[in-house]
Amino acid sequence: MDTESTYSGYSHYSGRSRGSHRHGERSRDRHKSRSKDSRSEKSVTINTPPAEPLLGDSSVRGEQVQDDNWGETTTAVTGTSEHSLSQEDIVRITKDLEDSVGLDCRRYVTRTIAVILGLLVFLTPLAFLVLPHILWPEKLQSCGTACEGLYISVAFKLLILLLAVWALFFRPARAGLPRVFVFRVLLAVLVFLFVVSYWLFYSVRILDSQDDNYQGIVQYAVSLVDALLFIHYLAVVLLELRQLQPCFSVCVTRSSDGETRHYNLGQLSIQRAALAIIEHYYCDFPIHNPALLSASKSRAAKHLAGLKVYNVDGPGNNAAAGMAQSQSRAMIAAAARRRDTSHNELYYEEAEHERRVRKRRARLVVAVEEAFTHIKRMQEEEPKKAPGDVMDPREAAQAIFPSMARALQKYLRTTKQQHCHSMESIQQHLAFCITNNMTPKAFLESYLTPGPTLQYGKDHWLGRRWTLISEASVTNGLKDGSVFVLKCVDFSLVVTAKKIPYIQMSEEYIDPKSHKFVLRLQSETSV
Amino acid sequence: MSFVPGKPVTAVVQIIEIQKLRQGDNLILGFSIGGGIDQDPGQNPVSEDKSDMGIYVTRITPGGPAEVADLRVGDKIMQVNGWDMTVVTHDQARKRLTKKNEKVVRLLITRKSL
Numbered sequence: 001m002d003t004e005s006t007y008s009g010y011s012h013y014s015g016r017s018r019g020s021h022r023h024g025e026r027s028r029d030r031h032k033s034r035s036k037d038s039r040s041e042k043s044v045t046i047n048t049p050p051a052e053p054l055l056g057d058s059s060v061r062g063e064q065v066q067d068d069n070w071g072e073t074t075t076a077v078t079g080t081s082e083h084s085l086s087q088e089d090i091v092r093i094t095k096d097l098e099d100s101v102g103l104d105c106r107r108y109v110t111r112t113i114a115v116i117l118g119l120l121v122f123l124t125p126l127a128f129l130v131l132p133h134i135l136w137p138e139k140l141q142s143c144g145t146a147c148e149g150l151y152i153s154v155a156f157k158l159l160i161l162l163l164a165v166w167a168l169f170f171r172p173a174r175a176g177l178p179r180v181f182v183f184r185v186l187l188a189v190l191v192f193l194f195v196v197s198y199w200l201f202y203s204v205r206i207l208d209s210q211d212d213n214y215q216g217i218v219q220y221a222v223s224l225v226d227a228l229l230f231i232h233y234l235a236v237v238l239l240e241l242r243q244l245q246p247c248f249s250v251c252v253t254r255s256s257d258g259e260t261r262h263y264n265l266g267q268l269s270i271q272r273a274a275l276a277i278i279e280h281y282y283c284d285f286p287i288h289n290p291a292l293l294s295a296s297k298s299r300a301a302k303h304l305a306g307l308k309v310y311n312v313d314g315p316g317n318n319a320a321a322g323m324a325q326s327q328s329r330a331m332i333a334a335a336a337r338r339r340d341t342s343h344n345e346l347y348y349e350e351a352e353h354e355r356r357v358r359k360r361r362a363r364l365v366v367a368v369e370e371a372f373t374h375i376k377r378m379q380e381e382e383p384k385k386a387p388g389d390v391m392d393p394r395e396a397a398q399a400i401f402p403s404m405a406r407a408l409q410k411y412l413r414t415t416k417q418q419h420c421h422s423m424e425s426i427q428q429h430l431a432f433c434i435t436n437n438m439t440p441k442a443f444l445e446s447y448l449t450p451g452p453t454l455q456y457g458k459d460h461w462l463g464r465r466w467t468l469i470s471e472a473s474v475t476n477g478l479k480d481g482s483v484f485v486l487k488c489v490d491f492s493l494v495v496t497a498k499k500i501p502y503i504q505m506s507e508e509y510i511d512p513k514s515h516k517f518v519l520r521l522q523s524e525t526s527v
Numbered sequence: 528m529s530f531v532p533g534k535p536v537t538a539v540v541q542i543i544e545i546q547k548l549r550q551g552d553n554l555i556l557g558f559s560i561g562g563g564i565d566q567d568p569g570q571n572p573v574s575e576d577k578s579d580m581g582i583y584v585t586r587i588t589p590g591g592p593a594e595v596a597d598l599r600v601g602d603k604i605m606q607v608n609g610w611d612m613t614v615v616t617h618d619q620a621r622k623r624l625t626k627k628n629e630k631v632v633r634l635l636i637t638r639k640s641l
Contacts, residue, residue, distance in 0.1 A: 524586070527559070527560060
């Protein structure tokens, strides 16, 4: 089994587990995707160009500090503005095309294999029952009462099997994983071998010898269906039940701002654990806001900006590596010695910002409360007003929106959230709140605190494309101390797994009658 | 020795001066006290009046400074070096008797036989 360090998987909502066709696909991918690997290596550096232009009209674009020794930090709009395409965009688009074609093939192959297996499984018992009647009807014993009872049993068991398979396997796929789902493949192989062995036995012992004991044949078919139901039970246990018991506690940290959450997972393979974590990510983590990170980057740039390194020894001596090492060490020493007052600036800046945010928030709350007092729900028994006065929720929202728009916009600008909410979305939310009789506080809740990613519009679900980077193979199970990284376009989630310790619990019995109290005895102290 | 609340307490007292004996790191007096306003007076083994929450001497270590100074079991301590001991908690009484910078304690005790 090869151990590539980067496995890229792109989630398509209809992609399911991969068939054995995957091996051929992967070698083709590796050949074509050298540019993809270089891009992922480039993304290790801190300054990556921003992704799809979904930051709207935000004026903060990442600064490209090209040269560490440059004295100034430039905040310029980089090549990826809304109307131009950078090299990465082109690479990404071509990769999308070829991958979507590749993935469709994979999906269809999996589907066809599943359908073939399903048909095989369901038609085999029927074939076992019907073939003797077709091939040697004269020799066959007639079917007695017990035998006909077995017919009913076969029919119902097949129906139950059909419903069970539909319930377990025919659910819409929720993700496309980079590697085959090992358990599903194992089960498919098991079912296939099982059915083939039954057919083998049937053809050798029954078809060839033209056995005339029809009841035995029917019992044979019933045993096949029973065994298939047991295999389905095995599938339920392996696919659904085994990972329910929590076994590992995983710690998920977002690399851009350090948000951390902990989850309990059961025994899963790394790719399934990654999928569970991504699903939790969309609910639990507040939305990634790149505008909040610019401050620390500018501070970091300022640290290095004040130092310039001169090489006084002249060119052409020592190895280049030795030069670079001594240079960086000199820089670090100089930076440590220099009296840095940037912490002062940070403190006062943060205090000032806090004050400003609170002031704006107070203004916003007052404005919204006042706006909400301007409308009220019309009661049915009120005398009919003129049609111009009666409004539906959307019009009502549009009527009161202007009075709070300015305060809201100022608040969003101060907390750097203005790119997450468009005017349209705010008005829609306002109409929604009015319809459901929400208070102004309920309306404001989604703007005062950043919510989980799913709360915002679809364009903010930064990529349903995640890359799983892991040193161990992704179909290995989670182990104590496994670490893997889920990379998205702007940030990555670093995941560490720890085993939940074995808990030894003991029992202590307390008799309810043993709760008795007395006054304190005379305490005696020796002096 | 019972007291009527609100009226001053009168008793015949005897002055007993005890020299503290150094034992290791501590200065000990050689007796044990019981009682106090936070204790249950009914449990006091040596007191005459079982509602009296004063400080009583409950034990004397044989050969200790208290025995030498003629302190007896059942004595009620009224004052220690001028500090009142009739309305104190048990812990306050202990603290007043075990001050590290005092080598001598002068007790005012009262007993029935006086």
